[in-house]
Amino acid sequence: MIDNLREAYNAENFRKEGHKLIDLLAGHLAKISNGEGKVLNWKTPDDQLKFWEEHIGSDHSLTDFFADVLDNSIAIHHPKYIGHQVGATAPVAALADLLGAMTNNGMAIYEMGAAGTAMEKVVTGILCRQVGSGDNADGFITSGGTLANLTALLAARKAMSERDVWQEGNKEKLGVMVSAEAHYCIDRSLRIMGFGEEGIIKVPVDEKFRVNTGLMKQYLDEATDRGIKVIAFAGSAPTTATGIYDDLEQIGSFCRKNNLWFHVDGAHGGAAVFSSKYKHLLKGVEMADSVVIDAHKMMMAPVLTTFLLFKNKVNSYATFHQKAKYLFDSQHDEEWYNYARRTFECTKLMMSLKFYSIIKAHGLRIFDEYVTRQYDLGSSFAEIIQQHPDFELFLPPDSNIVCFRYIRKGLSENELSDLNARLRQQILENGDFYIVQTQLKGATWLRVSIMSPFTEVSTFKELLGYIVDLADHI
């Protein structure tokens, strides 16, 4: 073998460098979980690019190189990381991820990922039971909520349209009803499927930002009158921007009554089925024909790990096949162990291993502990905002997502939006905290998702004080 190639696969080097990497990561975790250091070291995209263009040709030890990666990466476990909905990876799952990368089992067919395949069936079964989908339920793990939603909608079309779209292409005008506040990936998926603008029936939200269930019938009738065959309703649990859950029970009954496929996008908050305190938010999810839950958001798994669950497993087999669904035998699984028959991916990551490792190390109750703690913090933060004269709360939160803004007397709506956008940009560039912003009712609001298990009530008080100080100088 060429020396360089031999060196690349040297087991002793791997052992040595691997130990150093674990030491580096453990030190990093100890530091950031304590709130030390910045959440992110801001560089402009062009400066970041320049840094790495120069880095690739210069001399560094592997450990220095890895340390530079850490320095230039946002610290998700930091208590002051309260931005987007990416979860703080459980360390055991990071170790499992390394195992998955080294074994590189491709998962498409059984023997290319025997352990991962069986683990996938085990953990998918656990989730189906927790959701309450019934004895016929099954599903799989796929690469992200976006792909899972697309796959669920493809399954819905397969099951609900009278014609065989898989074979003939789109011959009739189909439509899906969805909240006007749903994640953009639903809209994108339907466009990919050729539904076009008119096939995406957006039902407005009520004053609490839940889909206005009083308008569902009217929107269905109007779409039907326009010649659209509505096949499904996609509820959000919760919506991304505000973290508010749709009334799944009402949507579910509406779907039953009108023969619609009931899809639940629980990418963020489906995990609350594990929380004894908050599972009531998902009441009605047990009726859903398909459910998406991202384990990389509220279930401590690394990106990407997403569950797609089906009430009737037959539908999970039918999605990508020409065979009519009645030809699938619902009595026993059709090659359950060859997951690529059911997923969009051919080769896919050993996502099941990471999730399984969390349950194995910490038990299922870890999800209750995590979700309940983070959702409780959402309410605590909302109270603190309401008590502060310089801030306005958008809505009492359902979850760990909270929207609010800084207010100043005498400013117009536009000026308030501008001020909050500038505050958020300054916070980003300072790097002491990380929060995001969102557009609601045409205005710019600040937004947090409380993801780190190290965030405390005191973090919020500090954040508000920090914003007030910034606003004095902006």
Ligand SMILES: *Cc1c(COP(=O)(O)O)cnc(C)c1O
């Ligand atoms: C995050 C999110 C998605 C997208 O999931 P990815 O895993 O980022 O692809 C879809 N829907 C909702 C409600 C989400 O919160």
